[in-house]
Each structure stands twice: as C-alpha cells, then as structure tokens.
Amino acid sequence: MNESPVDLRSDTVTRPTKAMLAAMAAADVGDDVYGDDPTVNRLQARMAEMAGMEAALFMPSGTQSNLVALMTHCARGDEYLVGQTAHTYKYEGGGAAVLGSIQPQPIENAPDGSIPLDKLRAAVKPHDSHFARTRLIALENTMHGQVIPQRYVEEASAFARGAGLAMHLDGARVFNAVVASGSSLAAICSPFDTVSVCLSKGLGTPVGSVLCGPRDFIEQGHRWRKMLGGGLRQAGILAAAGLHALDHHVERLADDHANAARLAEGLRGIDGLAVRGPFTNMVFVDLPAARVDGFARSLRDAGIVASVGPTTRFVTHLDVDRAGIERLIDVVQGHFMRTAA
C-alpha cells in the first residue's frame, strides 16, 4: 500500500502545519507562572474578547480546563448537573468527584444533545442537610458533533438564573458550532458564566485549551490550575499555535463540515450500514456486532484508521482532504459489496 493513512478517529490527531510551527518558533516568550509570557497574555486577552468574557486562562488540556471550572464553581459537597454522555462526566476520569469532591448528577441527554428542562428542574436538590448543594449546570456544544439549539440554551440559562445556578459550557468544539451556525463565539457563549474552548481539536494545535469567564472567577481558577500542575513556564510557544489557529483555522472548519457531509452522503444507502449525521465534523455508522471485525479489517487493510465498533465515529479535520474521504467511501462500498448475501 503506497497511500498514506487516513486517520478519522478524532480531530485531535492533526499535526501542526509548517506555518503553525513557524509561528511557534518565532513566539516571544517569558515565564507564565510569573505572568510574564506576552504571547500567552495575548492569547488570553484575545479569547476573552472573542467569547465576550472578562478574562481567560490558558490551560494544558480541555480536561484540566473543565476541572478547574468545576472546582471554581463548586466547593466540596456541592453538585453539578451534567449530561449522562457529557465529556466532563463520562470521559474525564471522574475528576470532579475524585479531585474536586464535587458530586455529579448525570441526566439523560435528549437526542439533540440538550438536557430537558423538566429533568434539570427535577434534579435540583432542596436546601436540606440530606442533599448535596446543587450549584451548576454544565452543557456541551457541540455535543457529539451536534450544535445545541441556542433557544434551548437561552431557556436553560433562564432556568439556571431563577434557581440560583451557574452555567458552564464545555466548548471543546464550540468553534464548529460557531462556523456551522454562522453565530459569533460571544453570542453562543452569552448565556454562560464560563466556557472552556479547545485549541487542539478542530483548530489543529498540538496542545492547549482556554477557560474564559469573569475576572474574579479566572483569578480563583488560576490557583486551582497551579495546584493541578497546570502552571507552565515559556508556554508562549504553545499559545502562538493557538493565535495562529484563531487566524487561520476557524473558517476552514467549514471544509471539515463539507467533508463530513460528503462522507454521510457516500455511505448512506449502503445495505447493512446505518448512517447518523453529518453533525458538523462527525458522522456515525452503526452495524451489527457480528460484522464489526470484518469491517475493521477492511478499513485497516486500506490504510483507514478508525475506532471501529458497533458504532463507529468518523471525524473530519485539517489532515483529511476530499480525496481521503472519497477513498474511505470506496473502501466501505467495496467492503459491503464483497460481504453482501
């Protein structure tokens, strides 16, 4: 096989472009633990402004960014309401409970990724010594690639205000929602107190997330970040990648969405395969468990890298072009033609 592999496991597998590496190499740096790194400071100021928030904090990862947010919103014995399949609950090692002494209250998500308001309402605990103190609602956008309807977010936010709860957005892929909806980041973030944005997903940096929120919140979060081991020194090298991505890799997310749409179109109608999506840069395919191994083998033999299971998620990104998508479609069509009957 002489074609290079096409890796659709996640939009985290991107390599920095030559231009991004050049921006990183040219970064003006200082010791960020002293607050001395001009490039980190520039990235933080820019992200805060874009999100319509007072302040921002550069973070090594989205997981740490969410954890710092949860630990700043909630104290020991407090509770946050979160989707059953949300990243902060399901995919972050239980950090809020383990390291934050925060009780998660997971709630079944609706198919569109929202958490129904009646379920949120029912989950808020009374002020009574039997219960954890409910403090926060955490949403995710995009949620498994889906853009959360903004009208729902506004309603959830109004409910939260009325109940005295804060609102956090896990916006690991919020720029996909920005591009897909044509809204601004500030508009999408406005119902929230805080938002965590990943630079290392579709934006294509090697490392980094940014937590945005009110100034006093970010000051408190700064202490948690240090305690969690997230105080970095000449981090401007990484922040420069983030600034480069904000300049060059936001609008191009539309290409990833178009590639996901082409992929969904090419796979739909194949007998034996159920296609869900496109959802921004993701397409999901379901197939019977007995057919998983054969499907995985066909993809592997053709140089397609994917996490194959009864549900397989294909994620488009900077390092997958249209030719790679067409190759994947051909491989899947060929596989099902060979294995039909």
Ligand SMILES: *Cc1c(COP(=O)(O)O)cnc(C)c1O
């Ligand atoms: C990737 C991701 C995170 C965490 O980011 P890491 O940088 O991998 O720690 C958080 N939330 C969502 C929705 C994600 O997809």
